[in-house]
Amino acid sequence: MAGELSPSPILQDALVILGAAGIVIPVFARFKITPVIGFILIGILVGPFGLGALVYDYDWLQYITISDPEGLDPFAEFGIILLLFTIGLELSFNRLWQMRRLVFGLGAMELLVIGSSLAFVLAMMGQFWIGALALGFALAFSSTAIVLPISGTRSPVGRAALSMLLFEDIMIVPIVFILGALAPYAQSDGDSSIVTVLWQGGLVVIALLVLGRIALPRLFAQAARTKSPELFLAASLLVVIGASLATAATGLSPIVGALIAGLLIAETEYHGEVESIMEPFKGLALGIFLITVGMSIDLRSIWENLWPIVAAVVLVLVFKALVTGMLLRFMGARRSTAAETGILMASPSETTLIVLSAAGSAMLIQPGTAQFWQIVTAIGLTVTPLLAMLGRAIGRHVEPVPELTxxxxxxxxxxxxxxxxxxxxxxxxxxxxxxxxxxxxxxxxxxxxxxxxxxxxxxxxxxxxxxxxxxxxxxxxxxxxxxxxxxxxxxxxxxxxxxxxxxxxxxxxxxxxxxxxxxxxxxxxxxxxxxxxxxxxxxxxxxxxxxxxxxxxxxxxxxxxxxxxxxxxxxxxxxxxxxxxxxxxx
CATH class of the missing domain: 3.40.50.720 (NAD(P)-binding Rossmann-like Domain)
Known part of the structure; x- marks a missing residue:
């Protein structure tokens, strides 16, 4: 009918996401299950490979499905940025300095050993060595967005996971640049680009540290004097978005800026108020990210390639769990901590999808190969909460902790x-x-x-x-x-x-x-x-x-x-x- 208003796709997607949050969080909390699984299942259900595929046959489904999955990507990225920001709020520069041995010792060994070992295995299976290297290091990453909310940052498991994840986050940019330099049609200035990013990024980080220590206490003091929650929220978002954009402008990951912003605010007396204000936004944005993960899972494709996918998932999870656990034992961790952390860190990461995309764009791997490992990664992300429960049970079995009588x-x-x-x-x-x-x-x-x-x-x-x-x-x-x-x-x-x-x-x-x-x-x-x-x-x-x-x-x-x-x-x-x-x- 002429003049009839069509529903806004953005409002439809917002309705689906908020409805999913309203259903998933209470139901899964009632059964004491992390809502991570629920959000991913919602993504599978309402995504383009679920009910979204039937929209053309049943018009009414457009109101309960996601019409534009790619449109959610900026919100999913913002969720990860807020997650790293709140992690920074829980840390401090002194604590980060105390963890330097774990970050650059354990973290470096974990990424290098697992990445190179997986690359060697994939090369032996027939993958060209450059593509094997890209796949190996892509699969070596673990999920910051899912692991840390499960483990926290203060327990032995949480500290070990945080140290490895921090090093992985630092290495995202160098790995993506190296893959670009190894591309068959890469320009010869790849090395100079890396150097440019490093020195420019270093200057930005130093500037953030200096300006943040001077400006942030004054900024939040002014916000606190107004006693306006809206102004406090605006100041918090200004800081985290500004820092993220500053690091992203130099080629570094925006999550580096978000982490630095959190660390700086953690040094002020306003960190508690900032954390409480940002918590709901982080949870909702993280839910959007998990829904996008679910929407990338094609159940039909999984069924058609069931056994190869199952074998790949199991082999990657087992291998990463064993290597991470052995490295933790080598670094002096208890058997229970090594077992639980190794299993928790076994699944691939949202960063894996980024590296796979970069490798595909650089023509280092075939599109079909990239799609196969994207499915493996999505399944790995989905089972991470189950891995956490399995790791906790095995950790208590290998080294029981005394209970009260x-x-x-x-x-x-x-x-x-x-x-x-x-x-x-x-x-x-x-x-x-x-x-x-x-x-x-x-x-x-x-x-x-x-x-x-x-x-x-x-x-x-x-x-x-x-x-x-x-x-x-x-x-x-x-x-x-x-x-x-x-x-x-x-x-x-x-x-x-x-x-x-x-x-x-x-x-x-x-x-x-x-x-x-x-x-x-x-x-x-x-x-x-x-x-x-x-x-x-x-x-x-x-x-x-x-x-x-x-x-x-x-x-x-x-x-x-x-x-x-x-x-x-x-x-x-x-x-x-x-x-x-x-x-x-x-």
């Missing part, structure tokens, strides 16, 4: 989150006053060491799942957060206060600014390390110069209360949170 779970206990130096000291004080406790940590090495020293400790990630529920947090008189992870402590405090309004939450803080953040998140008490060290120094000097200990202790307590009141005032709290009455009090 039923008797140890029975009575209400103070829960100590973190079993490092501070956590053990808190446990010692609780034992000295006959107060039952239990410590929880996601580092299996720390748990085993604490058990050997006689501490009641169990393995678990307090930030995930029902780990604290298993310890009886509903009946616990208090929770003590001892980890030296400011972002995690603040996030966990907020989560606990929301779930348990009357719970006594005592948190370790780096300084008075971090303590104020913890009070705003809901901490009952936040103890700054800098304050306590100053008070201990004062106590020591006053006692040694002859001041009676009674007045000294009284003045120390008075000064501590004074500083606590000031910090709470800075946090905008007029009254302390209501505390649960302890069932262990005499």
């Amino acid at each position: 039923e008797e140890e779970r029975g009575e209400p206990r103070v829960i100590i989150i973190g079993v490092g130096r501070v956590g053990m000291l808190v446990a010692d004080m609780l034992k000295a006053h006959d107060r039952p406790y239990v410590a929880i940590d996601s580092d299996a090495d720390l748990i085993s060491e604490a058990r050997k020293l006689g501490y009641l400790a169990t393995f678990g990630d307090a930030a995930r799942g029902d780990a604290l529920s298993r310890l009886g947090i509903e009946r616990s008189p208090a929770v003590v957060l001892t980890m030296d992870e400011p972002v995690l402590a603040q996030r966990l405090t907020h989560k606990l206060r929301k779930a348990y309004p009357d719970l006594l939450i005592v948190a370790r803080a780096r300084d008075s600014v971090h303590a104020a953040d913890l009070y705003r998140a809901g901490a009952s008490h936040a103890v700054p390390e800098t304050l306590e060290s100053s008070l201990q120094l004062s106590e020591a000097v006053l006692g040694d110069i002859g001041v009676p200990m009674g007045p000294v202790i009284a003045s120390i307590h008075e000064k501590r209360d004074e500083f606590r009141d000031l910090i709470q005032k800075d946090a905008g709290l007029e009254h302390k949170p209501k505390l649960r009455t302890s069932s262990l009090q005499n």
Whole structure:
């Protein structure tokens, strides 16, 4: 009919994506399954090889299918950029420097050994050596977008995975350039192009580091003064997009700029607010990326080449898992960590698809070969959550972590989150006053060491799942957060206060600014390390110069209360949170 308005393809695609998110996330959360699988399955269902193929026969299907899969690619790329940005927020330059041995040692060995080994096998199977090299290194990549949300970045598995993935992200640009230089019709200036990208990219990175340290605190301070969430969100998006465009303009990957932006903001006191604001956008954009992965899977083509595809998937997964696990053992990792990380990192990556596309454009591999390995990669991405569960089960089997007995779970206990130096000291004080406790940590090495020293400790990630529920947090008189992870402590405090309004939450803080953040998140008490060290120094000097200990202790307590009141005032709290009455009090 003339003048009839046709539905907007963009709005139709938005309807499908938001509808998928509204269905997938609650349903899979109910069954405690990662929504990664759900988004990929939705992509298969609504993509051009699923219901989208029937649109011409049934017009009404256009409202529940994706009409232009390629149109979602920019949103999928933005999801990966936001993912790397939030990873940067969880890190810091000091922590990254501490990981340099893993990144440039373990990460380099993993990529080089797996890439060259797969290339050798493919060459022996008849693939021309340049194409075999391209395929080998393409398949050696693992998925940053899927692996890190599953593993986190703080457990031994998460740290090992992060180090390898960071090196892979660094190597994307050199590998793509080398493939272009090896192309049959490549220009002779390939080497000079790489050098140009490296020096220009290096200058941009240095400029971002310098300008970021100067400008970002002022930018977010101004946004904070307005008390406008919209302005804070706009400033966050400005920083991450600007940094990504700056690195992309020199030929580097935009995710390098996103990671640097996250690291810079992590050094400011506004990192917690930025992370909470960006979290929903990251999750939705990541869901779009996973839907695009699902849309690339052609079930008919898989069926026609079922056994070769199955064999390729199994061989790649097994080989990568074995090599990664052996390298981790060589680097000194525990058997459980090596087994779980190796299996988790076994699948190919979204980066594999980028490298395959570059190899195809450079005419290093045939289109049919590229399509075959794209299907293998899509299937590998789909099964990554299943690999995570398999790896966790095998890791616990090869090296079981001591669990609490039923008797140890029975009575209400103070829960100590973190079993490092501070956590053990808190446990010692609780034992000295006959107060039952239990410590929880996601580092299996720390748990085993604490058990050997006689501490009641169990393995678990307090930030995930029902780990604290298993310890009886509903009946616990208090929770003590001892980890030296400011972002995690603040996030966990907020989560606990929301779930348990009357719970006594005592948190370790780096300084008075971090303590104020913890009070705003809901901490009952936040103890700054800098304050306590100053008070201990004062106590020591006053006692040694002859001041009676009674007045000294009284003045120390008075000064501590004074500083606590000031910090709470800075946090905008007029009254302390209501505390649960302890069932262990005499």
